[in-house]
Amino acid sequence: QSALTQPPSASGFPGQSVTISCTGTSRDVGGYDYVSWYQQYPGKAPKLVIFEVIKRPSGVPDRFSGSKSGNTAYLTVSGLQSEDEADYYCNSYAGSINGVFGTGTKVTVL
């Protein structure tokens, strides 16, 4: 089973928006509405920022939003702030109590 494909990097100026894609297949991203996104700072454990495609855990700013179209899911960070600079990973359910992560995207705030 192959990792989901994410762009290696994305960037934007403070206040702008950045959108990260996460492309899989009909056996994972396209087959289930169970895509989640994780933010990871260097040397730290990842943190959940979006689950079930569009839902935000309590405490996560509403600048973070998710969507999905076909086999590709998206994470959008609006109103970029310096603290949004981190690595972001998607994950999708892939059936049979198994999941798959994306390749990861480094977001830089210019």
Place this chain on the structure above:
Amino acid sequence: DVQLEQSRVEVKKSGEPLKISCKASGYSFSTYWIGWVRQMPGKGLEWMGTIYPGDSDTRYSPSFRGQVTISADKSIRNVYLQWNSLKASDTAVYYCVRLIYDYIWGSHWYFDFWGQGTQVTVSS
């Protein structure tokens, strides 16, 4: 509060066995799946597998089946990740995660709490 507590560092030699632990607290241990995620140096996250402590139902990612063993001890609220014979390529940070998954309905799939990670270093 939900917490997943992991040992921080393990240093081993190739060929040695290793068992790392994840101690859960702050919730009903038997009714949530716990999973393991690998992150090799400078690389991305990889899903390894999961266990349901209530009945020890264990599922492995195809990439890790046969390479590691996941187990649980309900009496002390611990989940384990075990190797019989380490290789240098097992050098990585290993995170335990609480997995939200409803086995009855086959619904939900996300990791709401993460341990702080165990750094495993294997020298050849």
